[in-house]
Amino acid sequence: MSTAHVIALDAMGGDRAPEIVVAGANVARLRYPGTTFRLFGQPKKLEKLLGRFPKLAADTEIVPSEMVIEPDMKPSQALRKGGQSSMRMAIDDVKAGAASGIVSAGNTGALMAMAKLALRTLPGVHRPAIASMIPTHRGESVMLDLGANIDCSADNLVQFAVMGAAFARSVQGLSHPTVGLLNVGSEESKGHEEIRRAAEILRSAHLPLEFYGFVEGNDITEGTVDVVVADGFSGNIALKTAEGTASMYTDFLKATFRRSVFSKLGGALAKPALHALFKRFDPRRYNGGMFLGLNGVAVKSHGGTDAKGYANAIGFAVDMLTHGFNEKVIEDLELLSHDTGIPAEVAAQ
Amino acid sequence: MSTAHVIALDAMGGDRAPEIVVAGANVARLRYPGTTFRLFGQPKKLEKLLGRFPKLAADTEIVPSEMVIEPDMKPSQALRKGGQSSMRMAIDDVKAGAASGIVSAGNTGALMAMAKLALRTLPGVHRPAIASMIPTHRGESVMLDLGANIDCSADNLVQFAVMGAAFARSVQGLSHPTVGLLNVGSEESKGHEEIRRAAEILRSAHLPLEFYGFVEGNDITEGTVDVVVADGFSGNIALKTAEGTASMYTDFLKATFRRSVFSKLGGALAKPALHALFKRFDPRRYNGGMFLGLNGVAVKSHGGTDAKGYANAIGFAVDMLTHGFNEKVIEDLELLSHDTGIPAEVAAQ
Numbered sequence: 163m164s165t166a167h168v169i170a171l172d173a174m175g176g177d178r179a180p181e182i183v184v185a186g187a188n189v190a191r192l193r194y195p196g197t198t199f200r201l202f203g204q205p206k207k208l209e210k211l212l213g214r215f216p217k218l219a220a221d222t223e224i225v226p227s228e229m230v231i232e233p234d235m236k237p238s239q240a241l242r243k244g245g246q247s248s249m250r251m252a253i254d255d256v257k258a259g260a261a262s263g264i265v266s267a268g269n270t271g272a273l274m275a276m277a278k279l280a281l282r283t284l285p286g287v288h289r290p291a292i293a294s295m296i297p298t299h300r301g302e303s304v305m306l307d308l309g310a311n312i313d314c315s316a317d318n319l320v321q322f323a324v325m326g327a328a329f330a331r332s333v334q335g336l337s338h339p340t341v342g343l344l345n346v347g348s349e350e351s352k353g354h355e356e357i358r359r360a361a362e363i364l365r366s367a368h369l370p371l372e373f374y375g376f377v378e379g380n381d382i383t384e385g386t387v388d389v390v391v392a393d394g395f396s397g398n399i400a401l402k403t404a405e406g407t408a409s410m411y412t413d414f415l416k417a418t419f420r421r422s423v424f425s426k427l428g429g430a431l432a433k434p435a436l437h438a439l440f441k442r443f444d445p446r447r448y449n450g451g452m453f454l455g456l457n458g459v460a461v462k463s464h465g466g467t468d469a470k471g472y473a474n475a476i477g478f479a480v481d482m483l484t485h486g487f488n489e490k491v492i493e494d495l496e497l498l499s500h501d502t503g504i505p506a507e508v509a510a511q
Numbered sequence: 512m513s514t515a516h517v518i519a520l521d522a523m524g525g526d527r528a529p530e531i532v533v534a535g536a537n538v539a540r541l542r543y544p545g546t547t548f549r550l551f552g553q554p555k556k557l558e559k560l561l562g563r564f565p566k567l568a569a570d571t572e573i574v575p576s577e578m579v580i581e582p583d584m585k586p587s588q589a590l591r592k593g594g595q596s597s598m599r600m601a602i603d604d605v606k607a608g609a610a611s612g613i614v615s616a617g618n619t620g621a622l623m624a625m626a627k628l629a630l631r632t633l634p635g636v637h638r639p640a641i642a643s644m645i646p647t648h649r650g651e652s653v654m655l656d657l658g659a660n661i662d663c664s665a666d667n668l669v670q671f672a673v674m675g676a677a678f679a680r681s682v683q684g685l686s687h688p689t690v691g692l693l694n695v696g697s698e699e700s701k702g703h704e705e706i707r708r709a710a711e712i713l714r715s716a717h718l719p720l721e722f723y724g725f726v727e728g729n730d731i732t733e734g735t736v737d738v739v740v741a742d743g744f745s746g747n748i749a750l751k752t753a754e755g756t757a758s759m760y761t762d763f764l765k766a767t768f769r770r771s772v773f774s775k776l777g778g779a780l781a782k783p784a785l786h787a788l789f790k791r792f793d794p795r796r797y798n799g800g801m802f803l804g805l806n807g808v809a810v811k812s813h814g815g816t817d818a819k820g821y822a823n824a825i826g827f828a829v830d831m832l833t834h835g836f837n838e839k840v841i842e843d844l845e846l847l848s849h850d851t852g853i854p855a856e857v858a859a860q
Contacts, residue, residue: 299759309695312703346658346747354661354744379751383759395703396745398695400752402728407756410648410732414791415764418784425784432777435770439763 166196167483169476170252170261173203174230175268176465176472180204183267184211186463186472188218193473194480200261202227202248227251231272233465240272241279249273253280256458263459263479267472270462274310274453281458284488286495289314290455291322291394292462293329295448296404298385304330304339305382305390306454309398316359319343319391323364324494325454326389327371332485333478334388338370342377342387344396352376357393367501369494379403408443446471450478455491459483515545516832518825519601519610522552523579524617525814525821529553532616533560535812535821537567542822543829549610551576551597576600580621582814589621590628598622602629605807612808612828616821619811623659623802630807633837635844639804640671640743641811642678644797645753647734653679653688654731654739655803658747665708668692668740672713673843674803675738676720681834682827683737687719691726691736693745701725706742716850718843728752757792795820799827804840808832 171187173180180203187199199222201208212219227248231240244250249268255261257280266273274290283290293306306326311318323341330339343361345353350361353376364373374387379400382390392400419429429436441447449471451462459482463475482488520536522529529552536548548571550557561568576597580589593599598617604610606629615622623639632639642655655675660667672690679688692710694702699710702725713722723736728749731739741749768778778785790796798820800811808831812824831837 297759299762312695344748346661346744379748379753380755380758382752383755392748395695396748399693399728399741399745400748403731403749403752404728404756406729406732407753408760409729410646411757411760411792413648414788418788419781421784421787425781428777428779428781428784430777431780432768432774435767435774435777438770439767442763443760 166198167263167480168198168200168261169479170200170202170255170264171476172249172252172264172266172268173201173208174227174248175266176463176467177267178466179267180207180211182467182469182472184208184215184218185469186476187222188215189469189473190476190480191218191221193477197476197480198222200225200252200255202252202255204228225251225255231269233269235269235272237271237275240269241275244272244276250276250280253277253460256460257281262483263461265461265463265476265479267463267465267467267475270451273460273462277453277456277458277460281456281460283455284457284491286492286499287321287325287455289318289321290453291325293326293452293454294401294450296382296401297443297448298383300385302448303382303385303388303390304334305392305397305401307392307394307397308401308451309394310453311394313395314356314393316356316363319357319360319393320363320367320498321455321495322391323360323371323373323389324369324498325491326391327369328487328490328494329452329454329482330388331370331490332487333481336388338372339388340372340374341389341391342374342381344382344390344392344400345376345378347378348376350375367498369497412440412443446474450475452478452482457488459488515547516612516829517547517549517610518828519549519551519604519613521598521601521613521615521617522550522557523576523597524615525812525816526616527815528616529556529560531816531818531821533557533564533567534818535825536571537564538818538822539825539829540567540570542826546825546829547571549574549601549604551601551604553577574600574604580618582618584618584621586620586624589618590624593621593625599625599629602626602809605809606630611832612810614810614812614825614828616812616814616816616824619800622809622811626802626805626807626809630805630809632804633806633840635841635848636670636674636804638667638670639802640674642675642801642803643750643799645731645750646792646797647732649734651797652731652734652737652739653683654741654746654750656741656743656746657750657800658743659802660743662744663705663742665705665712668706668709668742669712669716669847670804670844672709672720672722672738672740673718673847674840675740676718677836677839677843678801678803678831679737680719680839681836682830685737687721688737689721689723690738690740691723691730693731693739693741693749694725694727697725697727699724716847718846761789761792795823799824801827801831806837808837
């Protein structure tokens, strides 16, 4: 399958922009041959940085933009005043068809608001959602929504299931991913009305996924299902709780190996094995918040990541394009509308 | 302060009942001198078990009950058919005033349903909540609601804040515990209407607590606040996600030390330090789901715990009684009703 895609990069977004954006693009260029870039930001800085990577420079076009969306800017403010920002211009580049995907490590709220406004949603999609990969006992799973939608109807949750499964099929190559709805118990009677109705729809629908039923918080890291679907409120809380717990455990573990001469020596001997453990949970591996359901591909990189992590975020955008993620979502929502007898556009409401 | 309390124990609830219930009571008796027990269950078994602990036997009265609430029994079924069960009879013992608190390691849903029906709520409390201690970077925090209430109004959340703070004051001895509402961001505009309204009420109320504002999932283990208040849906998901993440990390860590001869040796050298780490996260330390807001003290022990863990659950009941937890809740809800100008009974609705 061809991977010759043009990716628009918001070169000015993120804690260490534009340095890691350019360095990340250089890593991604080697991993995904044929991929080219359109780099939005301050031309003098970008030219200087590209000078260090002549091969990347040959595959990259700089598009000048002097304005930067600040990390604390409100989405509404970004919409009003950010028209000439590197973030907005990179998004508009996808809308205009010059690029097929956009990656930014900048302000999440501004990115979502501007991407929604400029790209709009895919036919049939009512609300976009944020998805991410998460480490599990078995490997990794997809989880969504991670905070784009505070209140979710049954139909929203069903659409998230469709999008999450299409993502697992595209990026992980699973043919019939298992999908679970995040709830407070596994019995059919558990949870609020919307989640129970979403389960009913998913149980009877004919989609390229296997609906597992309800899953609980501990099932996320257990890897019980390939795709965990949640409303944006509890999904965001679950993700951040998992991150906080892992970080606490790592800190205590490091302190453990400083406790005595013996434990220091023990830590030194076990260093290669411990290194493998930390690598397993390396946040760079899971760097990339995918905005699913937009008419275009948009990926949010963590603001504090490094070149490798940024390259992973670019990788998700490339994979979604290469494997036709958006086309799969459109097809599956049409399948769903056949099941329910309601046109996709209306079923989405 | 006197700790001479009578605790009713559902001797038949839990995976290893009645053995660990009796062994747990024996541990608790030594820790909390003066505490006596009323043991509900099958007398022949209980007499035999008590034979091993003559001092405990002298402080314990057996109340015969042949019926056991099964782990898979629905709450509605338990309410209809469980009148003569060890669980229900132990609860009714608190209602009758023969005991001041009840501990059970049995079916959670049945325990909550029967305790609510038999004990009713404290004056002014609209809905009871389940609370637990959780390990954090700084030590430990209180978190509630962990699943008793799926949908929560602003007033419910405010009452949970009052109860959680009263628990931290009673059991942890904090004079003005910090309280945070679990949300998807720290800005005042974040989250749904009910949580924003709860924050408004807590900001202006005059209560023996310090309202911190909104906290996020990662703040739970960070120990940002002494008391984390959540609706039962996201609170349950957060707790189980944290448990799952910690368990995944522990499993990977153990596998890490089996990887090579060096890492095995390293693990052996660091064993005392690692032991301290595992002890830090020992689930037995945090064993006890407190049903707050009931007219009586009720604690749920984990079904699979051991004698030490069961003794910890008894310890929470003893602490709540010793430090007048329920009296504090009644007082604070009255303070709140002065602030809002609405009588406590009505404010609770």
